[in-house]
Amino acid sequence: MKKVMGISLGSSKRDHAVTVSLLGQECRVERVGMDGDMERMIETIKALDGKVDAFGLGGISVNLYSIDRRYQLRDARRIMEAARLTPIVDGGGIKKTLERRVINYLARETGLLAGGKRALMVCAMDRLSMAQALEEAGCRLTYGDFPFVLGLPIPLYSLKTIAFLARLLLPLICRLPFSMLYPAGDSQEINKPRFSRFFRDADIIAGDFHLIYKYMPHDLSGKTIITNTITEENIRLLKERNLHKLVCTTPDMEGRSFGTNVIEALLVCLSGKKQELTEAEYNALLDQLNFPIRIVDLEAVTASTA
Known part of the structure; x- marks a missing residue:
């Protein structure tokens, strides 16, 4: 085996x-x-x-x-x-292939992305292909790279703007201890609602689940989350917060x-x-x-x- x-x-x-x-x-x-x-x-x-x-x-x-x-x-x-x-x-190879395929499927076979939905992409630099696919599907994107990674309440609305800022900032950011950029260990269990207006204004919330969970509000009524690495406990929590639909970009394997x-x-x-x-x-x-x-x-x- x-x-x-x-x-x-x-x-x-x-x-x-x-x-x-x-x-x-x-x-x-x-x-x-x-x-x-x-x-x-x-x-x-x-x-x-x-x-x-x-x-x-x-x-x-x-x-x-x-x-x-x-x-x-x-x-x-x-x-x-x-x-x-x-x-x-x-x-990274799955983010470029399977995740793009999932977004294309949603656009083609469901109404979840129809009508120019407003989408919050929590970190485009981590999932560029998903961000591009959502744009191609007609979604209106807000990029949360600054709020969700750096803690700065500055939304971005263009991948070209992100590319420009990346040239300036990422050579330095990539040298920082990773713990400064992303929750790890027990910190993944901590939810402190923040940046509520970005969540409130979005129909779709997409990207890394731990970044979403870190700041997501207590009420997710009417919203769809597109993510992965989801457990049964996560699903119970999202139901308690009134999430409308959950799309998992990776397959279910015995509840995970x-x-x-x-x-x-x-x-x-x-x-x-x-x-x-x-x-x-x-x-x-x-x-x-x-x-x-x-x-x-x-x-x-x-x-x-x-």
Whole structure:
């Protein structure tokens, strides 16, 4: 049996493991949280290197993107270098392929994005392809890179503006300790509503769930969230906050929507290759797998089944 191991900087409370049969192959898929301990994360990867078929690097992205450039986070590169024998991926390939496909499906097959919906993208530099797909679908975007990552109440409305600011700021930001930019460990469990007007004005809230959760308000009536790495407990919480619909961009696996890093590692494992795949290779595998898109109507979910 093949083994996919997601090593996450996030909370161990979100750990999950499943066995799946895909494309005629049995795979054990596991996610293990390091509770914000980067050194423990590095040592765990070193200990398992060569003993599993693929690593997913969770809770941290290796690269941030603008329209025309890529910027590498120093802390993430240090973690990636811990794997010498086993391929390690951070989910970037899935963000460029599967997440774009999900947005295209929503635009083509549902009314969730129709009529020029107002969308809050919590961090476009982390999910450039999703942001571009939402724009192409006719959504009116507000980008929350400054509020949700830097804590500055400055909304942005153009990917070109983000690209300009990225050239100025990201060379410095990428050298900062990652803990200054993104919640890890127990801090992922903390919700302090903030930037309420950005949430209030949006029909769609899209992007990384931990960034959404960090500041989301107590009332999400009428809104749709597009995200992943969702647990059953998260669904119960979102129902309590009156969310209308939840779209998970990664497939449900026994009650859990894994992060993009785990799904990308799974595809690398299925391919049999020892390296990150190309976008064309990911798309070819996604065509074969044909993962169902999970759209949860929270208003129809009862308390006992949430």
